Amino acid sequence: MMEIAALYFISFCLLVGACFIAIGAIGLLRFDDAMARLHAPTKVGTLGVGALLIASMLHSDLFGEGWSMHEVLIMAFLFVTAPISANFMAKVTIHAKACEAPPKPSEQSKWSTLDVPEEDLEVAEQKV
Template sequence: MDLIAEITIAFCLVVSGIFGLVGSFGLIRLDQPMQRLHAPTKATTLGVGGALVASMLWFAVFGEGFSFHELLITLFLFLTAPVTAFFIAKAHLHTSVDRAELPPTGTAHDWSVFEDPGDPELPGEPRR
């Protein structure tokens, strides 16, 4: 039982290290800021999540029992990282990108970051 647990924990740590390395490499090597935003929010989040899963397994098998601390940290990380990336991307669009540089949306409306589409029940009226 101990050997299987050790192999599983080692596998989780190796996979999380690979995700962390890929996320860090993507943060350095990608050209545009919006591309660089995906590396830490996707790959590095999975890397930290894998390390936390390995920690949960270690404490459950070899430690004093299962702990909910790592589970709560993982939940907090997976909930806050996408929201933070969304706000950073929105701030970047407002400060660094001209509307003319954006591709067409394919609808009658502009990008939702720049235009409020209004209430669907009241066409042409902006939301308040």
């Protein structure tokens, strides 16, 4: 009885993972600008791959040769690198002025990437 319930849960994880990955791929193709395209593979795709890895871990534990650390390492690497790479791609897009710029900061706060002192702007323009 326990094996049947485990198979149903593994099948559910596989279906959820496949659906999230398909939604991420469709979003990557359908969104218009680069900033919107970042959300589909990094958010939805990561969740989909996580569900597939959970299904793989459960299947190998219940029906294979035992529990393995490979899936945990893949999941940890994926969950750490996906947000960092998306952040770098967003910063490059903003600095290349390939998208609509975020609003100007208020007097109390500063944007870490866009609030540049006037003297540094003059130096940057001279180098270009």
